Amino acid sequence: MAEIRPFRGVRFDTDKAGLPEELICPPYDIISAQQREEYVAKNPHNIVRLELPVAEDGISDPYQAAAHLLKSWMESGIMVRDSKPALYIYEEQYTLHGETKSIFGILCLVKLEEFDKGVILPHEQTLSKPKRDRMNLIEAARANMSTIYSLYSDDGRRTSLKIDMLTEGKPIMEVSDGKCVHRLWMVDDEQLVSAVCRDFDKRTLYIADGHHRYETCLNYRNKCRAEGAPEGSACDYTMMLLVNMDDNKFSLFPTHRLIKGVENFNVDEIVKALDKNFRVAEHHGTSSIKPTLNEYYNVGRKAIALYVGSETWYLLKLRSTSEAMEEAMPSASDALKSLDISILHALVLDDIMHCNNEDCVSYTRSFTQAIESVKSGESQCCFILNPTRISQVRDIVEAGEKMPQKSTYFYPKPTTGMVINVFED
Numbered sequence: 564m565a566e567i568r569p570f571r572g573v574r575f576d577t578d579k580a581g582l583p584e585e586l587i588c589p590p591y592d593i594i595s596a597q598q599r600e601e602y603v604a605k606n607p608h609n610i611v612r613l614e615l616p617v618a619e620d621g622i623s624d625p626y627q628a629a630a631h632l633l634k635s636w637m638e639s640g641i642m643v644r645d646s647k648p649a650l651y652i653y654e655e656q657y658t659l660h661g662e663t664k665s666i667f668g669i670l671c672l673v674k675l676e677e678f679d680k681g682v683i684l685p686h687e688q689t690l691s692k693p694k695r696d697r698m699n700l701i702e703a704a705r706a707n708m709s710t711i712y713s714l715y716s717d718d719g720r721r722t723s724l725k726i727d728m729l730t731e732g733k734p735i736m737e738v739s740d741g742k743c744v745h746r747l748w749m750v751d752d753e754q755l756v757s758a759v760c761r762d763f764d765k766r767t768l769y770i771a772d773g774h775h776r777y778e779t780c781l782n783y784r785n786k787c788r789a790e791g792a793p794e795g796s797a798c799d800y801t802m803m804l805l806v807n808m809d810d811n812k813f814s815l816f817p818t819h820r821l822i823k824g825v826e827n828f829n830v831d832e833i834v835k836a837l838d839k840n841f842r843v844a845e846h847h848g849t850s851s852i853k854p855t856l857n858e859y860y861n862v863g864r865k866a867i868a869l870y871v872g873s874e875t876w877y878l879l880k881l882r883s884t885s886e887a888m889e890e891a892m893p894s895a896s897d898a899l900k901s902l903d904i905s906i907l908h909a910l911v912l913d914d915i916m917h918c919n920n921e922d923c924v925s926y927t928r929s930f931t932q933a934i935e936s937v938k939s940g941e942s943q944c945c946f947i948l949n950p951t952r953i954s955q956v957r958d959i960v961e962a963g964e965k966m967p968q969k970s971t972y973f974y975p976k977p978t979t980g981m982v983i984n985v986f987e988d
Contacts, residue, residue: 564682565715565763566674568800569648569756572749572982573637573706574736580608580641583738587745587980590709591615592693592775593928608641610980614708616700626703633704633985644985649751650759651982652729653804655975657743664812666975667726669759670710670747670982672800673768675777675784683713683768686960688968689775690921697779707780707802707984710977711773714808715766722762723807729755736981743975747982768805769960771813771973777801797986804977808953815956816972817948819933820907821925821941825918828943830871836915837869840887841879848874849934852947860949865903867911868947872937876947881906898958903948904970911946926969 575586585606588594591614594602602611612619616629636642651670656663676682700708717723734746750756770777780801787798806813837843846855852868855878859866870876881887888900891909899905912919925942927933936942951971959966 565676565766565768567669567671567760567763567803567805568674569650569751569760570672570800570802570984571645571648571987572651572670573642573644573985574982575608575610575980576640576643579639580636581606583736584740586610587738587740587978588614589740590772590976590979591696593976608636610708610983613704613706613983614979624703626699629700630703630705633706637985642983645749645751647751648756649749650756652726652748652750653977653981654730654734654746655743655977656746657975659814659974664814666806666810666812667723667730668712668804668806668977669722669726670802670804671760672984673711673713673803673805674800675781677781681767683770683777684960684963685770685774685777686956686966687770687774687970688965689778690968692921693775694779694782697776698782701779701783705797705986707776709773709776709979709983710802710804711776711780712771712804712806712973712977713768713773714771714806715763715768717762717807717809720807720809722759723810725755725759725762738978738981740978743978745978745981763805768803769808769957771806771956771971772976773803797988802984808957811953814974815950815953816928816974817950818926818928818969818972819930819948820912820946821927821933821936822912822916822918822923822944822946823925823942824923825916825943830944833869833915834877837877837879837911840910841881844878844880846876846878849876852876853930856947856949865901865906866949867903867907869944870934870937870947871944879911881910896959896962896964898955898962899964899966902951902955902959902966902970904951904967907946907948908967928972 577583588602588611594615599611599615602609613629616625618625619628622628653668653670654665656665729750730748734748736747738745784798865881867879868876892900933945937945
């Protein structure tokens with residue numbers, strides 16, 4: 564079902580560009596303006612200048628500036644295209660809660676498919692602003708700077724055994740970002756490449772991270788087709804990291820909700836309205852929020868924390884009846900209706916606060932950032948969540964449904980700058 568193929572990746576020549584650790588950065592959607600400046604200050608060749616472009620070098624349009632910079636780096640040898648099509652085996656090694664884990668994935672090109680074909684499936688809804696941004700970049704630069712992250716099932720570890728063999732030698736790149744060690748191997752032997760590609764002939768891919776990039780690539784492909792690009796052109800494919808979901812070495816974190824711009828915002832009235840569907844308990848002391856939520860998560864019970872400032876917060880526990888969710892989401896599966904994030908969006912953000920859009924809701928994985936945003940007055944309140952379980956993600960995808968936007972945060976994120984895909988036609 565899924566068609567994957569090798570590509571001639573474009574990589575930094577570290578003899579010209581600088582130290583590998585000075586050249587990489589996280590994906591665009593988790594980089595602040597200050598962090599961007601810090602990456603560029605370390606090394607002017609940092610990939611962040613392509614991944615998250617700004618107007619520079621006398622070019623007022625940031626996306627055209629990125630395209631010009633990419634061309635300049637390739638012409639000067641700062642970045643070089645590999646001579647043969649290859650698959651790239653990518654490892655992320657990290658330590659969390661005292662346990663060291665390694666995730667192995669395959670960086671390759673994947674043929675774009677509409678979701679209704681069931682070949683590549685999403686699990687989250689998307690937002691319009693990030694898709695406009697990524698479309699502007701891909702149109703100008705004709706490149707995938709950062710990878711989409713997808714999961715597949717490898718029953719019997721058929722592909723994993725190949726990866727074990729292909730990573731026995733020394734990687735072509737190894738770099739640490741301080742939290743994670745990233746390693747890259749290149750596989751350009753045609754027989755080995757074909758053997759790995761055949762493994763995916765009957766597989767479905769589940770997008771874990773990069774929904775906005777994937778939908779953007781679909782839109783770009785459709786635009787290219789409308790302009791006369793033949794089938795099989797570069798725009799028919801996108802760069803993707805494929806990871807075995809059965810190995811379960813990745814971690815899932817929650818993405819908290821920051822709320823601002825709610826008219827006539829009144830905490831007492833909101834809490835009173837919440838009582839209809841939730842048992843609401845007032846707590847004091849922000850240090851107790853995460854431990855309290857964790858206790859509920861460990862025993863499989865639903866709970867959401869509402870933080871309103873100072874040391875005051877509220878624990879929201881859905882009442883035993885599911886009538887409210889049946890009414891709010893009558894056509895949704897039980898799996899989707901049971902998610903904390905679905906409950907929050909349907910029964911609180913939509914029903915009570917009338918706040919469920921890009922102007923009203925923003926997102927952060929950082930608990931500290933969420934709390935500080937409220938304390939500083941930048942946000943009116945925030946909702947602290949427990950993580951979604953991978954089994955829930957799988958159930959919802961297989962039911963053909965989508966979770967609310969920014970429902971999951973897969974950790975660690977693939978770094979940007981190990982290899983990029985620059986279109987060849």
